[in-house]
Amino acid sequence: MSALRADEPWELPVSDARERLSEVVAAAEAGTVVHLTRHGRRVAAVVPEPMAETADSEVRALSARFAAKHRSLLDRLAE
Known part of the structure; x- marks a missing residue:
């Protein structure tokens, strides 16, 4: 290398x-x-660890935005 x-x-x-x-x-x-x-x-x-932390934070933020935007659909799927 x-x-x-x-x-x-x-x-x-x-x-x-x-x-x-x-x-x-x-x-x-x-x-x-x-x-x-x-x-x-x-x-x-x-x-590098800072890159992994940034990626983790971005994935969590995207997941939260998706869940908030599609909450009613996710609730219906959970029934």
Whole structure:
């Protein structure tokens, strides 16, 4: 992984990430997104903690707005 630039996302197979977990975590701590692939297709990402927190907050806010907008429908589905 060291041949890749730190300011660009990294990509590697899950099997390699398993063997190089400490490098993957260090890259994320340094602000780099590490995409994990299986059979050449991205399946997951290890991201810096602030990025994960932001994503979690945005998902919660979107869910709350959806629920408020569609409350009557959700109530009918719950019956």
